Every structure is written in structure tokens, then in C-alpha cells.
Amino acid sequence: MLNVGKIEEGFVLDHIKAGKSLDLYDHLQLDKLDCTVAIIKNARSNKMDKKDILKVECSIDMLDLDILAFLDHNITVNVIKDGEIVEKKELILPKRIKNVIKCRNPRCITSIEQGLPHIFFLSDEQKGVYRCKYCEEKYSEPAK
Amino acid sequence: MRHLISPLDFTTEELNQIFDLAASIEQNPQKYAHVCDGKILATCFYEPSTRTRLSFESAMTRLGGQVIGFSDAGSSSASKGESVSDTIRVISCYADICAMRHPKEGAATVASSKSLIPVINAGDGGHQHPTQTLTDLLTIKNLKGRLDNFTIGLCGDLKFGRTVHSLIHALVRYPNIRFLFISPEELRIPDYILEMLKERKIPFEEVIRLEDVLPQLDLLYMTRVQRERFFNEEDYVRLKDFYILTTEKMKLAKEDMLVLHPLPRVNEIDVEVDDDPRAAYFKQAQYGVYVRMALIMTLLELV
Ligand SMILES: [Zn+2]
Numbered sequence A: 001m002l003n004v005g006k007i008e009e010g011f012v013l014d015h016i017k018a019g020k021s022l023d024l025y026d027h028l029q030l031d032k033l034d035c036t037v038a039i040i041k042n043a044r045s046n047k048m049d050k051k052d053i054l055k056v057e058c059s060i061d062m063l064d065l066d067i068l069a070f071l072d073h074n075i076t077v078n079v080i081k082d083g084e085i086v087e088k089k090e091l092i093l094p095k096r097i098k099n100v101i102k103c104r105n106p107r108c109i110t111s112i113e114q115g116l117p118h119i120f121f122l123s124d125e126q127k128g129v130y131r132c133k134y135c136e137e138k139y140s141e142p143a144k
Numbered sequence B: 001m002r003h004l005i006s007p008l009d010f011t012t013e014e015l016n017q018i019f020d021l022a023a024s025i026e027q028n029p030q031k032y033a034h035v036c037d038g039k040i041l042a043t044c045f046y047e048p049s050t051r052t053r054l055s056f057e058s059a060m061t062r063l064g065g066q067v068i069g070f071s072d073a074g075s076s077s078a079s080k081g082e083s084v085s086d087t088i089r090v091i092s093c094y095a096d097i098c099a100m101r102h103p104k105e106g107a108a109t110v111a112s113s114k115s116l117i118p119v120i121n122a123g124d125g126g127h128q129h130p131t132q133t134l135t136d137l138l139t140i141k142n143l144k145g146r147l148d149n150f151t152i153g154l155c156g157d158l159k160f161g162r163t164v165h166s167l168i169h170a171l172v173r174y175p176n177i178r179f180l181f182i183s184p185e186e187l188r189i190p191d192y193i194l195e196m197l198k199e200r201k202i203p204f205e206e207v208i209r210l211e212d213v214l215p216q217l218d219l220l221y222m223t224r225v226q227r228e229r230f231f232n233e234e235d236y237v238r239l240k241d242f243y244i245l246t247t248e249k250m251k252l253a254k255e256d257m258l259v260l261h262p263l264p265r266v267n268e269i270d271v272e273v274d275d276d277p278r279a280a281y282f283k284q285a286q287y288g289v290y291v292r293m294a295l296i297m298t299l300l301e302l303v
Helices: A021-027 A066-071 B012-027 B050-062 B084-094 B107-114 B130-144 B162-171 B191-199 B210-216 B233-243 B271-275 B281-299
Strands: A010-017 A036-045 A049-057 A076-081 A084-089 A096-098 A119-124 A129-132 B040-045 B066-070 B097-102 B119-124 B150-155 B177-182 B204-207 B219-222 B258-260
Touching: A010 A021, A021 A036, A021 A049, A021 A066, B012 B130, B012 B281, B040 B050, B040 B084, B050 B066, B050 B097, B050 B119, B050 B130, B050 B281, B084 B097, B084 B107, B097 B107, B107 B119, B119 B130, B119 B281, B130 B162, B130 B219, B130 B258, B130 B281, B150 B162, B150 B210, B162 B177, B162 B191, B177 B210, B204 B210, B210 B233, B258 B281
Parallel strands: B040 B066, B040 B097, B097 B119, B150 B177, B150 B219, B177 B204, B219 B258
Antiparallel strands: A010 A049, A010 A076, A036 A049, A076 A084, A096 A119, A119 A129
16 A cells, blocks of 8 residues: 555544545645645555545644534544554534535525525434524435 | 524513513503604515515504515615625614515525614515414414413414414423314425424324314414415315315314414405404404514513
8 A cells, every 4th residue: 555654743534435535625624724634545445445544744733623524424533643543533513514515495595695604503413414504404415 | 682583582481571562562552652763664575475564564653663665676676686684784774673574594594693783584485484473372372361281273284384383383382282283195294393293292183174173172273275285186176175164164163262374365264254253363463463563672672
């Protein structure tokens, strides 16, 4: 396997669905950070055949990882300090999501109002249900 | 500063204060004839709803205030593409309180987030219509003397009827309510509401025919069954009579059952029923003005 150097402090996001690492890069706004990022695509995995891995070298309080729980709850988050894994972080669904997903209800005010942020709130933690702040419709994945 | 966007924005205690104030207004309207002197209500109606708008205008006028506004999007800046956020910022400079009706769901939420004055949701698409719910509750409270311990039948279009959904959400906060849902298969109450009732262990039943449950009811809430909601004409013709209330059917009902309807009706309540003392739907329109008066005073902090 391709070898990428160890990091001293930061995160290793493992078991990302193959091909999805760039989406996560965008959602975590890593482009705005001045830090070393390694993106490994299509790495071999015992658990899932192929996977992506993201390694981010940064201070561990710099990233808000809650959104990962919403995007893909299978991701393993390893927290690295002094070159060692110090924690496997549990992902918790965020209470509120802003401008990550869009309301798909055609009757919703977000479909016509200019410049309105798309905000969803967690309405059922057990089932992971999110509802639009404005029309309260349940969010559903767009059909592929 | 507070707004009214959903009927659940107020606690049952706060609602009781509004209902007490409405009762006091009913008793002694003279006392309240000038409490809003110098205040302006803006009615921003992006879609026409004459009844709701006039009810608000009547309420503000009876309090001594003035009303400005528009009543369809074509005559407003919305037709030039102005956003709700911009409109409410401007209206905030012209008026002290705003009642907004909009065809899109969540419009009043957007307005309230940018507004410098209290916003009352006067209907946002199929989403909420809280002043109708407050009207329904006040009518029940005044005519029945309570908001708990009864069996209510909701009849007609229970699938799309937002007044029905709002009323259910408001009533589940009171003890000992039993719901009977009377509708054709096509227009059944949505599953998420039934799930909510199951979770809260609130008793309910679904039936097809009004006559089957009429004798059990303390309250009957009628709604329109619209022809265009049916898949085919035969079903509509076959079923529509189940959902028309007649003097004949009223014979099955309790002596003190109340008939409510958000109005306007088409033909789902026979006009002969109007003379029955149990018909409360025109009184409901009267209570709609009192409850809006109490609401305006509450939001303007004139209580
Ligand atoms: Zn929405």
C-alpha cells in the first residue's frame, strides 16, 4: 500500500466510503486551513474492499467533526497526538446542520427566497431524522 | 419580542391567559376600544384569504388601531422579486405588528427571524395556521367550559387539512382527549400523527362512516372533502355523502355535542343544520376576532 508519513498531531479519518474523501474535504472546509492533508483514495480494506482515508495534520481542536456523523456514520476517527492514536472518537449527530443539505420540499420558502441559509435540526436522535427549520419536512436522500 | 408562528409557540398557561383576555374583551368590548390607539397592523397577504384578513383587520380596528397592507402578491413588491426578508424589514418601519400569509411553508419563520416587530403567521402554505387553532380552542373552551376530557371527531379531509393537524397537536397537550378520525381511505390522517398519538398513549380510532361514531362525540370538527382529492369520480360520488352533515344525522348526536368548521364550507354541512343550537361554526368566526384582539394585545405587550 502507498505509504504516507506519520502525523504528529491531528486526525486520521478511516473507513471513508471509496471516492467520498473529496466531499468530506469540502464539508470540513479543509481548503481554508493551512495544514498538511493527505487524501488516500481507493485504499485496500479488509472490512470494506475499498476505502478512502483522510489524514489531517492540525491542532486537534481546530476541526468540528460533528458533521461527519451526518455524512457517513461508518467513518472511524482516530485522534493523533505525539504520533500515537490517543482516542477513537465517537461520532455524535449534530443538533443543527447549516448549508450542507438542501430542503427538497417544493412548497418550502427556501425554494424561492434568495440568500436564505438551509438549516436543518435533529428532530429524532434515535432514528437520525432531520427536519427543515422552515417547513419542518423530514430530510430524505435524493434518489440516485 | 415574541411572534406567533406555530400554535405550540405558547404554553397552555400562556394560551389560557390569552383566552381569559378574549373572554374579558367579549364581556366588555368598550374597555378595550382604545388600547391600540396610534398602533398600526400590517396585513401582508401574498395570497388572498379574505376571511382571515378581515378577521385581523376587524380585530385591530376594534382595538382602536389602524391597518395597512396588501392582499395578493401581484399588487406588492413580491411580484418584483423582493424577498420576504427584505419586505419584513421595510414593513417593520411602517407598522407595529404584522400578520403574514404566504403560499410557501416557513415564510413566517423567515419573516420573524428578520423582523423588528412581532409577526403573526396567518397561514404559510400547508404548514401552520395558528390563529385558526387558537380560534378553535377558544370556541371549545367557551362553549364547553373546558379543554380536557372529551371525545372529538374530526371528519373529512384529514390528509391535507392543516387546520386539523394543528388542532390535534394543540389538543394533545390537554388530559383525557380521545380522537375519532372519520375519513375516506384516500384522505386518512397521516401516519406521523398516528405515531405521535401512539407514543403519547392517546386513544384514537379511524372509521369510514360518520354515522357509526356520531353518538359518541362531544365535539365534531368538519372539513371540506374536495372532489379533486379523489383518484376517480366514482369514489367521490360513492363516498361524499358519508361526509355531509344533515339534520337527519344530527339526530344521532348527543344533546350537547358541538359542530365546528373552519369555514368557508361548500356543502359538507347542510344549511338546515345552521339552525341547530349545536352548530357553533358562526360563533367560531366571532371568537376568531376576540382571540386575534387578545393576541395582538399580548404581542404588543399591552396587557
Ligand atoms: Zn423546507
